[in-house]
Amino acid sequence: MRDAWAALTAHHEAVKDRRILDLFDDPSRADAFTAEADGMRLDWSKTNIDAEGRRLLVALAEGAGVADKRAAMFSGAKINETEGRAVLHTALRDLAGSVKVDGKDVIPAIVETLQRMEGFARDVREGRFTGQGGRITDVVNIGIGGSDLGPAMATLALAPYHDGPRCHYVSNVDGAHIADTLKGLNPETTLVIVASKTFTTIETMTNAQTARDWMGTAVANPAAQFAAVSTAADKTAAFGIDPSRVFGFEDWVGGRYSMWGPIGLALMIAVGPDDFRAFLAGGHAMDTHFQTAPFDANLPVLLALVGLWHNQFCGHATRAVLPYDQRLSRLPAYLQQLEMESNGKRVAMDGSDLPFHSGPVVWGEPGTNGQHAFYQLIHQGTRVIPCEFLIARQGHEAHLAHQHVLLVSNCLAQSEALLRGRSLDEARAIMAKKGLSGAELDRQARHRVFPGNRPSVTLAYDKLTPFVLGQIIALYEHRVFVEGVILGINSYDQWGVELGKELALALQPVLEGRQGTEGKDGSTAALAAWFRG
Numbered sequence: 001m002r003d004a005w006a007a008l009t010a011h012h013e014a015v016k017d018r019r020i021l022d023l024f025d026d027p028s029r030a031d032a033f034t035a036e037a038d039g040m041r042l043d044w045s046k047t048n049i050d051a052e053g054r055r056l057l058v059a060l061a062e063g064a065g066v067a068d069k070r071a072a073m074f075s076g077a078k079i080n081e082t083e084g085r086a087v088l089h090t091a092l093r094d095l096a097g098s099v100k101v102d103g104k105d106v107i108p109a110i111v112e113t114l115q116r117m118e119g120f121a122r123d124v125r126e127g128r129f130t131g132q133g134g135r136i137t138d139v140v141n142i143g144i145g146g147s148d149l150g151p152a153m154a155t156l157a158l159a160p161y162h163d164g165p166r167c168h169y170v171s172n173v174d175g176a177h178i179a180d181t182l183k184g185l186n187p188e189t190t191l192v193i194v195a196s197k198t199f200t201t202i203e204t205m206t207n208a209q210t211a212r213d214w215m216g217t218a219v220a221n222p223a224a225q226f227a228a229v230s231t232a233a234d235k236t237a238a239f240g241i242d243p244s245r246v247f248g249f250e251d252w253v254g255g256r257y258s259m260w261g262p263i264g265l266a267l268m269i270a271v272g273p274d275d276f277r278a279f280l281a282g283g284h285a286m287d288t289h290f291q292t293a294p295f296d297a298n299l300p301v302l303l304a305l306v307g308l309w310h311n312q313f314c315g316h317a318t319r320a321v322l323p324y325d326q327r328l329s330r331l332p333a334y335l336q337q338l339e340m341e342s343n344g345k346r347v348a349m350d351g352s353d354l355p356f357h358s359g360p361v362v363w364g365e366p367g368t369n370g371q372h373a374f375y376q377l378i379h380q381g382t383r384v385i386p387c388e389f390l391i392a393r394q395g396h397e398a399h400l401a402h403q404h405v406l407l408v409s410n411c412l413a414q415s416e417a418l419l420r421g422r423s424l425d426e427a428r429a430i431m432a433k434k435g436l437s438g439a440e441l442d443r444q445a446r447h448r449v450f451p452g453n454r455p456s457v458t459l460a461y462d463k464l465t466p467f468v469l470g471q472i473i474a475l476y477e478h479r480v481f482v483e484g485v486i487l488g489i490n491s492y493d494q495w496g497v498e499l500g501k502e503l504a505l506a507l508q509p510v511l512e513g514r515q516g517t518e519g520k521d522g523s524t525a526a527l528a529a530w531f532r533g
């Protein structure tokens with residue numbers, strides 16, 4: 001592993017000044033650096049990775065034991081060592097499989113819960129489960145982090161399949177979020193789902209209480225219009241939610257990996273059980289590909305290796321996720337949790353300091369919107385930002401096919417522009433045509449130079465169906481896994497979120513004036529005093 005790392009560092013040093021465009025002198029470049037899995041295509045040819053780089057990166061993955069760790073994860077071994085837990089979100093979509101944790105096959109319980117969810121979702125969608133004022137018109141999912149971002153992102157992504165009641169997602173403890181959401185809803189026909197793995201998260205429990213109070217002003221039995229999704233059955237009972245509307249899961253499903261199970265209930269009610277199963281099938285297809293394809297044709301492995309190449313070897317600290325798919329507008333936010341909470345660590349699994357940087361900053365917005373906002377910096381700023389484009393061959397709006405052509409041409413044009421750039425000579429020729437000359441021509445031309453040679457990958461698929469969405473999400477999950485294994489970190493804990501939570505709890509009595517600011521730093525004390533007025 002150390003040898004592979006050193007070899008890659010040397011290789012990067014040797015090729016770093018080369019133009020990526022020159023690699024296309026080889027006419028087989030695009031084919032050789034495109035991989036495919038069940039109709040999903042990953043073009044990673046617009047990177048500065050050549051055949052030797054690919055060989056070394058694959059050797060890095062092999063040396064890091066990715067294959068063994070992958071087998072361990074899928075088999076139910078407790079690879080989340082700091083929490084002593086298995087990592088088995090893949091079991092949620094392996095409905096015909098068999099996976100044991102502590103000697104017990106977990107699949108039968110997964111299938112049973114899925115069927116209960118389906119029964120409930122059908123009852124809501126078909127009007128057998130009603131509110132106290134009639135058929136359910138609106139579902140409000142209260143959850144945060146992994147109990148919000150996945151289903152919220154997917155509900156938007158699958159809008160063309162949404163034929164159930166309206167779905168709303170409330171996450172922020174800022175009262176504005178729940179107030180704005182509930183405004184205009186009828187409590188008599190609203191179902192509230194409290195989604196929390198732990199059922200202790202302060203934002204979720206506070207919003208759940210607010211929703212119950214709101215409902216209590218209009219209906220005799222507010223708890224009857226609540227459902228819960230959690231690993232903590234005792235706490236859902238204490239909140240007063242009938243066990244028939246509680247859908248449980250196990251601690252081996254991490255919050256940010258949980259949308260495939262009960263946390264996906266609101267999504268299932270929105271699109272229906274059949275489309276939810278198609279989503280699971282897409283995820284499972286990617287699992288099978290990940291487990292069986294050779295590393296140099298394995299989408300999650302390749303995406304991870306490209307990520308490591310850019311972050312750890314080229315030193316690019318961020319990566320932009322740019323879906324040319326308006327319905328994936330929440331994908332970057334979803335991936336921020338998936339990737340940054342998983343791989344934003346500073347110590348290795350054994351507690352030693354990491355000798356290199358961990359995961360990159362992930363950010364992005366859908367195209368073409370981003371083009372009119374931050375692409376300026378991507379094209380001409382001084383930092384290089386590797387870009388990840390996502391594009392469907394087909395939209396759902398057949399009557400707007402001409403708009404889809406525009407969308408695709410913009411997506412392809414951006415990666416082309418990043419690759420190719422525009423030289424000073426080309427810029428000078430443009431300025432000369434406009435009639436400029438001398439020093440003014442030079443000055444104006446320099447502003448119009450694009451350095452190019454900026455790397456990107458393109459993930460291309462036929463159409464954003466439930467199956468394809470499942471493939472995309474599972475692809476990114478496994479990418480995180482592979483990067484984490486190679487970095488030697490635990491991708492499945494999140495201790496970094498704890499300190500802020502503890503300090504917020506301690507500050508509450510200070511802000512309420514029940515406690516003084518002793519022991520606080522000067523800035524925090526002054527801000528607390530400002531708040532108290």
Ligand SMILES: O=P(O)(O)OC[C@H]1O[C@H](O)[C@H](O)[C@@H](O)[C@@H]1O
Nearest residue numbers: 145146147196197198201255497
């Ligand atoms: O589902 P919950 O237990 O309410 O947790 C919600 C979220 O909060 C935590 O702080 C974690 O950082 C997230 O990983 C988690 O998804």
